[in-house]
Amino acid sequence: MNLKLTVSHVCKSYDKKPILKDCSFLFEKSGTYILMGPNGSGKSTFFRICALLEDPDAGEVNYFSETNISKKDVELRRRITLLLPRVGVFNTTVFKNAAYGLKIRGMKGPEIREKVDKALEFVGMIHKTKQNALTLSSGEIQRLGIARAMVIEPEILFLDEPTASVDQENTEIIEDILLRMKKLGNSIVVIATHDRVQAERLADWLLLMKNGMIVSA
């Protein structure tokens, strides 16, 4: 049974400045949710709390299958992932970067190779397998980030501004990747963006971060 997520009455402040105010939402159906909102509206904070990188000041974030709430441990963290706007690539080859999530899950060579090659092919990076990831362009780094996240087949995938810092050409490539991911359509994908056109192109559901709360657009 697929993982679902409830966010209930979450509040979060930084330096006494409230960012999220009684924010609630239910991610239940698989598909692509687009979270829109201007910079600083709290999208990233919301993602970091959902991805269990940070705790909310108040309220709860719960993952569940059927009616069972999942314990917030490493096992649960391994079923979800968040791609940050600045990807944070490791100082090694593109292949080893993409293989990271599988390797730490104890997967062995041939299986890793098959999955990683498939993911790198999907994002159009298969020809760069042996290149050091730190020498990639920002667009390529984003695509590697998507491959690195896809390879672990997360049940819920958060993408925080995946095209914010890339050129037009790579933005189109990434949007194409996201559209093809959507067709695979077996998981929940939540994408933050402030690009209205992109949002409408990609969304099954369009959400808006407004005054620290999520509302349906």
Place this chain on the structure above:
Amino acid sequence: MDSFIEGFRKAFALIFYLDQELLSIIFLSLKVSGTALIIATAVGLPIGVLTGVRRFSGRGFIISLLNTFMGLPPVVVGLFLYLLLSRRGPLGFMALLYSPSAMIIAQSILAFPIVAALSHSAIIKIEPLIKQASLTLGATTFQVTTTIMREARYGIMSGVIAALGRVMAEVGAIIIVGGNIAGYTRVMTTTIALETDKGNFELALALGIILLMISLIINMILYLIQKKGLLQR
């Protein structure tokens, strides 16, 4: 001037004919400093990693202490260790004074702060992004730490090599606790000190040349590691 040139001639002869005494001194030097480096890394690296990735009370004090210990005068370390290990000292029962073990302990004490402090500074330079990326991909706390260590590998290796450079060239501590006993605790640096005193310049010079060559090799390795680290940034 003649004796100077003559000294060099004899020194090179000793090196080229692989003089037995010379070889045993070089071998003991490498053994003492190599073992000390392994111990220093085993102790220093975990301290460097811990102070690099964790935030805990007393962390700042430990870092300041390590930085201070990096510049410990070897003779002072030798003196303290001598007092501890001498027959009437608190560790006298171990009968370690004037043995290679005492020299290894002395050099480990001199080397571990270098390994620890340089590993620490290599690790804190790794961006928080790396930690977050590994967490979002499902890493356990231990896996996050090993990932950060791998990212800092060139800086850590530089620290280890720098520590080797320090202990290989060190004389003050080991001459006090080792006693410079021929065939037992006599290493390159202590032999140079002794033979110079005695006026036997050829053996001292031969060892000096070899020590410089070893030092050059160590520094070339250090340079290559740092260059590789920079290239990949």
